[in-house]
Amino acid sequence: MNVLKDILYKVNLNAVVGSTNIAINSIDFDSRNIANNDVFVAIRGTVVDGHNYINVAIDKGALAIICETLPAKLVDGITYVEVDNSNKALAIMSSNYFDAPSDNLKLVGVTGTNGKTTVTTLLYQLFKNAGYKVGLLSTVKVLVDDVEYKATHTTPDSLTINKYLKLMNEAGVEFCFMEVSSHGIHQSRTEGLRFEGGVFTNLSHDHLDYHKTFAEYRDVKKSFFDGLGKHAFALSNTDDKNGLIMLQNTNAKKYTYALKGYADYKAQILENEFSGLLLSIEGSEVWTRLIGNFNAYNVLAIYATAELLGLEKVEILRLISELKSVSGRFQYLVSDEKITAIVDYAHTPDALINVLETINSIRTKNESLITVVGCGGDRDKTKRPKMAHIASELSTKVIFTSDNPRSESPEAIIEDMEKGVEPQNFKKTLSIVDRKQAIKTACQLAEANDIILIAGKGHETYQEIKGERFDFDDYKIVQEFLKQLQK
Numbered sequence: 001m002n003v004l005k006d007i008l009y010k011v012n013l014n015a016v017v018g019s020t021n022i023a024i025n026s027i028d029f030d031s032r033n034i035a036n037n038d039v040f041v042a043i044r045g046t047v048v049d050g051h052n053y054i055n056v057a058i059d060k061g062a063l064a065i066i067c068e069t070l071p072a073k074l075v076d077g078i079t080y081v082e083v084d085n086s087n088k089a090l091a092i093m094s095s096n097y098f099d100a101p102s103d104n105l106k107l108v109g110v111t112g113t114n115g116k117t118t119v120t121t122l123l124y125q126l127f128k129n130a131g132y133k134v135g136l137l138s139t140v141k142v143l144v145d146d147v148e149y150k151a152t153h154t155t156p157d158s159l160t161i162n163k164y165l166k167l168m169n170e171a172g173v174e175f176c177f178m179e180v181s182s183h184g185i186h187q188s189r190t191e192g193l194r195f196e197g198g199v200f201t202n203l204s205h206d207h208l209d210y211h212k213t214f215a216e217y218r219d220v221k222k223s224f225f226d227g228l229g230k231h232a233f234a235l236s237n238t239d240d241k242n243g244l245i246m247l248q249n250t251n252a253k254k255y256t257y258a259l260k261g262y263a264d265y266k267a268q269i270l271e272n273e274f275s276g277l278l279l280s281i282e283g284s285e286v287w288t289r290l291i292g293n294f295n296a297y298n299v300l301a302i303y304a305t306a307e308l309l310g311l312e313k314v315e316i317l318r319l320i321s322e323l324k325s326v327s328g329r330f331q332y333l334v335s336d337e338k339i340t341a342i343v344d345y346a347h348t349p350d351a352l353i354n355v356l357e358t359i360n361s362i363r364t365k366n367e368s369l370i371t372v373v374g375c376g377g378d379r380d381k382t383k384r385p386k387m388a389h390i391a392s393e394l395s396t397k398v399i400f401t402s403d404n405p406r407s408e409s410p411e412a413i414i415e416d417m418e419k420g421v422e423p424q425n426f427k428k429t430l431s432i433v434d435r436k437q438a439i440k441t442a443c444q445l446a447e448a449n450d451i452i453l454i455a456g457k458g459h460e461t462y463q464e465i466k467g468e469r470f471d472f473d474d475y476k477i478v479q480e481f482l483k484q485l486q487k
Ligand SMILES: CC(=O)N[C@H]1[C@@H](OP(=O)(O)OP(=O)(O)OC[C@H]2O[C@@H](n3ccc(=O)[nH]c3=O)[C@H](O)[C@@H]2O)O[C@H](CO)[C@@H](O)[C@@H]1O[C@H](C)C(=O)N[C@@H](C)C(=O)N[C@H](CCC(=O)O)C(=O)O
Pocket: 029, 030, 031, 032, 042, 043, 044, 045, 046, 047, 048, 049, 050, 051, 053, 152, 153, 154, 155, 156, 157, 181, 182, 183, 184
């Protein structure tokens, strides 16, 4: 039996009306999910205010209401609890409700603009291969050891996080790796969790629709490290200019990693080929199937994290050489006609530069690079001209197309992109709204030894247009067209 008083343990209460010594069934922050004897947490959202649904929740059977402002009219027999921050209260209550599941495993959070999915997924793989039971909370999927669940967010809401952590406890999971997005931190989705460690990958332009300024975006990321406990480690990439800022006010033990500057963990790129990277980590050579300079950072972060979690150096190096690439991250195929197609989730300007520079550092002058790229609707509009500028500067030919237009006009998104193309690059560009047609055209334009990059959607298996999701898989589509084109 769950008693409200116990679930409110450690929540800062401003006011209580009614008894907290009552048995409750479960917690929810969406009135539509409320059933008899539940607690409803009213949250002020980006679209509506959950406080407007308090009476709907009571009609559906809620016994208690957690809110930031008490309603003017209170209903008899209902317990009302006023808190400063409903999101924080929800996170602490969720942890209490599921018996503080993060205390029973080693939880590592990875944050940064790019690389979170790559680092967490590869850490999951590495620890699985080392023989442990492992959990993963990522953009692509949730894994409770071997059992897979569909991911809805990069960092789910706090109730969902704790629900999965509880399942991990029940499955005997020892280590869990999770992506910590800036939205997640800002909405206190990770509040109240006990982290064993935090990892910072890098910071570049993204989500400036939500966070308004880059400084605010940076400070939100930093607040994740500020919240780590003394027992934890904070590991940061100090080649990134914001790397040291992340560590400024943390109580955790501080560690750094870098390829260029001085750091606790150091690596060097010895070879960078389409088949993989040869690295020297802490003086030992290791070969990995991961491709591109940026993956050298990811691999070093993985090495350092595994070491900080207690694995042996030699064992970690062996496990790194066995890692397989992550779906939709520099995933490539070579057709019978020797055309290389690469599918990559680069959906930020920085990720796109990294991927294009990696390809350019490997390809020869006789091999053309044809890039197919779009930008998502209902997301940071300032990314659009930047990504188009980068794609047209660094490719032989570019086809602008749709990503997930969501509620926006696909044509208008492409027009926003085109504004970033320098006059001298216009002749390199084409715009084809239909992504399938854009991929087909790229395949038709490509000749033997050319490279096609399809950026932005990576592992996604749908395209969202006007609120509807249609089946769409960049990798399958390009594979199919390249097969059809075989002479
Ligand atoms: C912009 C954003 O982050 N929105 C998240 C937020 O929703 P919101 O603030 O818009 O909610 P709202 O619709 O205004 O509703 C406010 C409250 O009223 C409640 N409500 C609403 C209607 C009703 O009838 N009854 C009711 O009780 C809602 O349940 C909610 O509690 O809180 C919801 C619950 O946790 C999230 O599902 C939702 O994610 C939306 C779907 C989303 O697209 N989020 C993206 C931007 C996101 O979070 N992305 C990051 C990754 C970004 C990255 O790094 O790439 C992620 O971690 O996934």
